[in-house]
Amino acid sequence: MESTKERIASAVPGGVTSPRGYRASGVSVGIKANQGLDLALLVSDVPARAAAVFTTNLAIAAPVIVSREHLARSGGVARAVIVNSGCANACTGDEGLQVAREMAAETAALVGCPADQVLVASTGVIGVALPIEKIRCGLPLAFRALGADQGPHAARAIMTTDPFPKESAARVSVGGRWVGIGGMAKGSGMIEPMMATMLGFVTTDAAVPPPLLDRALREAVNDTFNAITVDGECSTNDCVMLLANGASGVDVSETTYREFVAGLTDVCRELALGIVRGGEGATKLVTVIVTGGATSADARKAAKAIANSPLVKTAIHGGDPNWGRLIAVAGRAGVAFDLSRAAVTIGSIVLFRDGRPYDEMAPQAAEYLKGTDLTVSVDLGAGRASSTVWTCDLSAEYVRINADYRT
Amino acid sequence: MESTKERIASAVPGGVTSPRGYRASGVSVGIKANQGLDLALLVSDVPARAAAVFTTNLAIAAPVIVSREHLARSGGVARAVIVNSGCANACTGDEGLQVAREMAAETAALVGCPADQVLVASTGVIGVALPIEKIRCGLPLAFRALGADQGPHAARAIMTTDPFPKESAARVSVGGRWVGIGGMAKGSGMIEPMMATMLGFVTTDAAVPPPLLDRALREAVNDTFNAITVDGECSTNDCVMLLANGASGVDVSETTYREFVAGLTDVCRELALGIVRGGEGATKLVTVIVTGGATSADARKAAKAIANSPLVKTAIHGGDPNWGRLIAVAGRAGVAFDLSRAAVTIGSIVLFRDGRPYDEMAPQAAEYLKGTDLTVSVDLGAGRASSTVWTCDLSAEYVRINADYRT
Numbered sequence: 184m185e186s187t188k189e190r191i192a193s194a195v196p197g198g199v200t201s202p203r204g205y206r207a208s209g210v211s212v213g214i215k216a217n218q219g220l221d222l223a224l225l226v227s228d229v230p231a232r233a234a235a236v237f238t239t240n241l242a243i244a245a246p247v248i249v250s251r252e253h254l255a256r257s258g259g260v261a262r263a264v265i266v267n268s269g270c271a272n273a274c275t276g277d278e279g280l281q282v283a284r285e286m287a288a289e290t291a292a293l294v295g296c297p298a299d300q301v302l303v304a305s306t307g308v309i310g311v312a313l314p315i316e317k318i319r320c321g322l323p324l325a326f327r328a329l330g331a332d333q334g335p336h337a338a339r340a341i342m343t344t345d346p347f348p349k350e351s352a353a354r355v356s357v358g359g360r361w362v363g364i365g366g367m368a369k370g371s372g373m374i375e376p377m378m379a380t381m382l383g384f385v386t387t388d389a390a391v392p393p394p395l396l397d398r399a400l401r402e403a404v405n406d407t408f409n410a411i412t413v414d415g416e417c418s419t420n421d422c423v424m425l426l427a428n429g430a431s432g433v434d435v436s437e438t439t440y441r442e443f444v445a446g447l448t449d450v451c452r453e454l455a456l457g458i459v460r461g462g463e464g465a466t467k468l469v470t471v472i473v474t475g476g477a478t479s480a481d482a483r484k485a486a487k488a489i490a491n492s493p494l495v496k497t498a499i500h501g502g503d504p505n506w507g508r509l510i511a512v513a514g515r516a517g518v519a520f521d522l523s524r525a526a527v528t529i530g531s532i533v534l535f536r537d538g539r540p541y542d543e544m545a546p547q548a549a550e551y552l553k554g555t556d557l558t559v560s561v562d563l564g565a566g567r568a569s570s571t572v573w574t575c576d577l578s579a580e581y582v583r584i585n586a587d588y589r590t
Numbered sequence: 591m592e593s594t595k596e597r598i599a600s601a602v603p604g605g606v607t608s609p610r611g612y613r614a615s616g617v618s619v620g621i622k623a624n625q626g627l628d629l630a631l632l633v634s635d636v637p638a639r640a641a642a643v644f645t646t647n648l649a650i651a652a653p654v655i656v657s658r659e660h661l662a663r664s665g666g667v668a669r670a671v672i673v674n675s676g677c678a679n680a681c682t683g684d685e686g687l688q689v690a691r692e693m694a695a696e697t698a699a700l701v702g703c704p705a706d707q708v709l710v711a712s713t714g715v716i717g718v719a720l721p722i723e724k725i726r727c728g729l730p731l732a733f734r735a736l737g738a739d740q741g742p743h744a745a746r747a748i749m750t751t752d753p754f755p756k757e758s759a760a761r762v763s764v765g766g767r768w769v770g771i772g773g774m775a776k777g778s779g780m781i782e783p784m785m786a787t788m789l790g791f792v793t794t795d796a797a798v799p800p801p802l803l804d805r806a807l808r809e810a811v812n813d814t815f816n817a818i819t820v821d822g823e824c825s826t827n828d829c830v831m832l833l834a835n836g837a838s839g840v841d842v843s844e845t846t847y848r849e850f851v852a853g854l855t856d857v858c859r860e861l862a863l864g865i866v867r868g869g870e871g872a873t874k875l876v877t878v879i880v881t882g883g884a885t886s887a888d889a890r891k892a893a894k895a896i897a898n899s900p901l902v903k904t905a906i907h908g909g910d911p912n913w914g915r916l917i918a919v920a921g922r923a924g925v926a927f928d929l930s931r932a933a934v935t936i937g938s939i940v941l942f943r944d945g946r947p948y949d950e951m952a953p954q955a956a957e958y959l960k961g962t963d964l965t966v967s968v969d970l971g972a973g974r975a976s977s978t979v980w981t982c983d984l985s986a987e988y989v990r991i992n993a994d995y996r997t
Contacts, residue, residue, distance in 0.1 A: 242921030242929050274917055276930070276945040309914030310947040445759070468845030494992055509717030510681060514649030522649050522681065538683040540717040579986035585901055586908030
């Protein structure tokens with residue numbers, strides 16, 4: 184973790200256009216009612232190797248279907264990514280599919296590449312038709328606005344209810360030579376209200392062969408985007424896309440793979456934590472560490488159960504060192520658990536261990552919980568595997584945001 | 591459902607002491623800080639056949655361990671049930687076990703039966719020692735207060751954060767002869783805050799042979815207590831106990847089993863729905879019906895996912911006919927799902943079917959959602975199995991209750 188922080192810290196500030204050979208833009212085309220930026224375009228100067236992971240939701244949105252098709256047809260090559268916010272183009276039937284295909288085709292015509300080298304993403308209201316004419320009119324604007332310094336506009340154009348844009352960039356030493364990795368993301372976690380899909384876009388100027396690129400993305404996403412939760416929901420439109428255009432002239436091989444993945448994971452983690460910090464109604468970022476799992480899967484399952492527990496999340500919101508709730512969730516998580524060997528630690532304060540409470544430490548733990556960047560740890564007492572996930576607290580503001588969303 | 595309502599409606603008002611041969615009491619012994627009733631005693635005039643289902647939480651509480659032991663040792667026979675509120679006697683180690691055993695032993699001495707014919711239950715704060723001396727002093731009070739008309743006091747004595755007591759009773763025709771079934775319950779759903787275990791106690795004056803009694807309880811609980819949720823939490827102390835003392839002189843056999851189970855299910859459903867109506871912060875009771883499941887397990891899984899979705903629950907709280915959230919949860923529930931055949935109905939208003947939205951019906955659905963007793967239905971489009979579960983809405987009040995619980 185130390186070296187991780189160092190690596191991020193030494194990185195240039197920036198996002199998707201930090202690596203060499205990428206330009207981006209963000210413009211307003213009138214999809215969002217409030218006239219905010221709502222169309223983002225990301226273009227690589229040369230065809231880039233592309234990998235992506237998509238939502239596992241079976242109510243899959245049109246842009247996800249089209250992007251998956253294009254990746255397959257192009258053999259994992261992409262020149263551009265076109266993204267709109269304000270409308271998810273989900274549950275929109277055949278018409279929605281045509282709209283997503285047209286978005287790609289119009290973009291391809293401007294960029295000068297085959298349509299299947301364009302990836303598409305949408306985020307916003309479900310079940311509403313995406314007004315293709317607005318995109319058709321806006322695309323040339325987005326194309327003309329492209330620039331290597333326009334990453335921040337692109338990051339804003341993909342936002343919906345996000346309180347702030349999420350960008351991250353790093354320069355990583357791969358076999359002794361530097362490559363750039365950059366990214367942007369939006370969303371308020373795994374939540375899927377009408378306007379809060381999780382989208383992530385990551386670029387690198389390293390040259391990464393397709394199988395390694397795919398493996399790297401899956402590995403990085405597993406410990407970052409897939410390790411966060413706001414409320415356990417999973418969207419119809421979620422996706423994380425990674426482009427590698429080789430503009431640095433540095434090749435990633437099996438030998439240097441680990442260096443590349445470490446840098447990629449850093450960038451993804453930064454973006455993912457930004458999503459949690461900006462979670463709907465969130466006031467605290469909570470790192471949930473589960474140790475003592477019989478297996479890694481058990482540890483992850485228990486960590487997710489804790490991170491999604493409304494009782495844990497409300498206790499943390501209230502600054503209540505309510506260790507009984509943590510134990511109770513661990514016990515019901517459906518994993519191996521031994522109460523007599525289990526332990527609960529809040530910050531570095533042990534509140535339960537060896538079958539007995541340490542309630543005298545509660546005031547100290549309550550003091551710690553007044554912070555905004557918190558760690559809670561649960562030992563399952565059943566083995567040696569561990570897992571870390573990130574979540575936020577559950578506030579009355581979350582209820583207000585989601586109860587009053589369309590009213 | 592029609593006949594169900596009729597059966598309940600024709601029942602005598604009452605609870606655990608409505609069937610013949612049961613007496614109960616509820617007294618205050620000083621475990622609760624507010625001096626409320628906190629010790630309930632239920633006694634059958636003669637040894638009764640007993641069955642019980644317990645929490646699946648692995649952080650199992652002392653009274654659950656003791657009750658399970660006693661049922662095994664007594665061969666499924668019980669004379670009495672002793673229950674305290676205000677302290678869960680959970681995560682209290684060997685000392686807690688001794689306290690639970692002593693509660694049973696002291697009760698047995700008063701009632702005049704073997705200790706293993708006494709079942710024990712506790713609900714309240716986790717990880718705090720249960721003051722056995724208060725129970726020792728209070729038990730004679732509870733014993734002297736026993737009466738066939740004291741069921742309502744017992745129902746109040748098992749409450750913690752419950753806004754109202756839950757009692758239900760029915761008279762059921764079994765093979766042409768009438769038997770009584772009665773029950774009481776507490777809790778605010780599956781939730782497990784420091785003080786909201788789910789407890790249910792059901793009595794009958796039918797004579798039911800052990801294997802049928804156990805089967806009947808499991809069957810009834812599956813469609814009632816196990817089909818409700820407030821926030822998806824499962825307590826360390828949950829249990830439902832059923833006593834059958836035969837005082838009616840009516841035997842339940844394989845031939846009349848279905849009649850008995852139907853009555854038992856009615857009583858359990860009434861209690862379970864009371865728990866949801868009294869769920870923390872709840873303002874609406876929501877019946878979630880999932881149809882079109884490939885299997886019953888799929889239908890139940892999807893129904894539970896919908897019933898636990900914070901986005902669905904907040905939308906209902908806000909009266910927002912947000913069908914996209916229902917589809918999105920169905921799609922991520924991990925069950926067979928076909929978007930092109932799926933459907934969402936709120937009340938009787940279809941909002942999505944055959945792959946297209948009916949948003950023009952949204953205002954009508956919004957009007958329907960102003961009610962307090964609501965039904966939402968989702969068809970998975972994948973088969974013919976169905977499942978019904980009950981939940982409540984998620985309000986800012988839920989957050990307030992659980993964030994400020996110990997402060």
